[in-house]
Amino acid sequence: MSVLVLVLAVAAACCLGFGFVLQQAAASHAPKSDYLSPRLLLDLMKVRSWLAGIGLMVCGMILGALALGKGEVSLVEPLLATNLLFAMALSRHRTGQRLGRQGWAGLWLLAGGVSAFLVAGEPQGGRAVSSPLRHWLVIGVVAGLALLLTAFAKHSRSGVAPALLGVAAGLLYGLQDALTRVSGQRLSDGGWATLVTSWQPYAVIVLGVTGLILVQSAFEAGPLRMSLPALTAAQPLAGIACGIGFMGDQVRTDTGALAWQAAGLAAIVGGIVLLGLHPAMPEGPRGGRPTSSLQPR
Numbered sequence: 001m002s003v004l005v006l007v008l009a010v011a012a013a014c015c016l017g018f019g020f021v022l023q024q025a026a027a028s029h030a031p032k033s034d035y036l037s038p039r040l041l042l043d044l045m046k047v048r049s050w051l052a053g054i055g056l057m058v059c060g061m062i063l064g065a066l067a068l069g070k071g072e073v074s075l076v077e078p079l080l081a082t083n084l085l086f087a088m089a090l091s092r093h094r095t096g097q098r099l100g101r102q103g104w105a106g107l108w109l110l111a112g113g114v115s116a117f118l119v120a121g122e123p124q125g126g127r128a129v130s131s132p133l134r135h136w137l138v139i140g141v142v143a144g145l146a147l148l149l150t151a152f153a154k155h156s157r158s159g160v161a162p163a164l165l166g167v168a169a170g171l172l173y174g175l176q177d178a179l180t181r182v183s184g185q186r187l188s189d190g191g192w193a194t195l196v197t198s199w200q201p202y203a204v205i206v207l208g209v210t211g212l213i214l215v216q217s218a219f220e221a222g223p224l225r226m227s228l229p230a231l232t233a234a235q236p237l238a239g240i241a242c243g244i245g246f247m248g249d250q251v252r253t254d255t256g257a258l259a260w261q262a263a264g265l266a267a268i269v270g271g272i273v274l275l276g277l278h279p280a281m282p283e284g285p286r287g288g289r290p291t292s293s294l295q296p297r
Contacts, residue, residue, distance in 0.1 A: 005071035008063050009079035015060030017086030020215075020228055021094075022053030027219035036154055036165075036217045044216060061208075068177055069184040073243030074123035074251060077177065077236035078114045081268055084232045085110065088275050091224070106274030113267030120260030121251035123243075138245035139175065142238050146171040150214060153221075162222030166230030169214035173231075174238025176207040178247055229276025233269045 026047040030040055044050045060083070067076045085107065092098075146168040153164035179200045187195045195201055218227035243249035251261065 002071060005067050005076065006079065008067035008070070009076050010082065012060045012063035012067060013080050013083040014086045015056045015063060016080070017083035017088075018090050019053040019056030019060060020083070020219075020231075021087050021090045021224065022049050022056065023216065024219040024224045024228070026050035026053065027216045028223075030216070030220045035220060036150070036213065038213060040213060040216050040220065064177065065180050065184070068181040069188075072123045072249045073178050073181055073247055074121065074240045074249040075118065077174065077239035077243070078117050078264075078268065080177075080239075081232055081236045081272065082110065082114065084228060084272055084275050087224075087228060088278065100278075102274055103278050106271045106278065108271070109267045109274065110271030113264045113269075113271055115264070116267065117261050117264030120257045120264060122257075124250050135246040138242055142171050142175045142242065146214075159222060159226070162218045162227040163230040165214045165218035165221065166227035167234045169211045169218065170231040170234025171238045172207045172211040172214070174235045174240075175242055176204055176211065177235070177239045178242035179204050179207070181243075181247065225276045225278070229272045232276075233272045236268065237265070 023044075026044055026049050027040075030043060033039075064076065064080055067079075088103070088107075092103075149164045149168040149171075153161040153168070156164065183195060183198070183201045183204060186198050186200065215227075215231065218231070221227075240249075244251065251257070
């Protein structure tokens with residue numbers, strides 16, 4: 001594994017984690033009428049802390065794109081999942097909560113899961129899948145599942161909407177990461193002329209904006225501990241699926257390696273859940289989606 005890829009991916013995770021905490025703090029006060037609407041972004045643009053969070057997220061996405069340009073999706077995605085560690089660190093600083101057994105268990109599970117998957121799988125780049133059917137099948141399954149979860153969240157009367165929207169956004173972000181790498185390859189192979197005449201960079205923009213609306217709606221609908229773990233768990237799983245599904249990424253497939261990879265992914269998800277449910281994570285306002293108007297701050 002390249003040290004540069006490692007540094008870029010971890011730096012991206014740091015920016016994303018810090019940015020998510022700042023965004024949720026602002027989005028939790030958004031009007032109920034903005035839920036799952038582009039108006040939510042327009043209202044949040046008036047809040048300085050949200051803009052700071054978006055700035056950090058953009059930096060994280062740029063660093064992540066650079067990492068994806070130099071490493072495989074199946075390698076970078078698990079490293080990006082460590083953004084929850086940085087979100088946890090900032091939330092812990094703000095709340096004064098200690099890690100305790102739950103926090104340390106989540107931390108070691110997440111870190112150990114990432115290490116186990118990377119060491120056992122040894123992700124490597126391969127030849128991109130040429131079959132259009134397989135290409136669009138993977139994209140359709142990921143995007144379709146995100147759409148289905150969003151529809152459930154929109155009509156849900158229970159408190160699971162933030163988690164559903166978090167999973168949906170994570171699926172779209174994982175797909176966006178894969179298409180970002182495809183766009184980078186097209187730029188390297190054919191220059192700007194090839195890139196601007198391809199559909200992938202425009203899909204990256206659409207997925208980014210759609211994912212942003214879903215994330216902010218999830219942050220608006222409930223506490224960070226309900227939405228961020230779902231988002232953080234779904235993104236690497238979707239990215240790895242896309243990387244292997246149509247990017248041509250290769251991992252070891254012998255029985256022992258597959259068992260360790262499965263255990264690593266399970267540990268990643270388990271660590272994310274434990275950290276997300278830690279008392280240091282902000283609970284946000286109680287009683288459902290807020291109805292108060294946003295004020296610049």
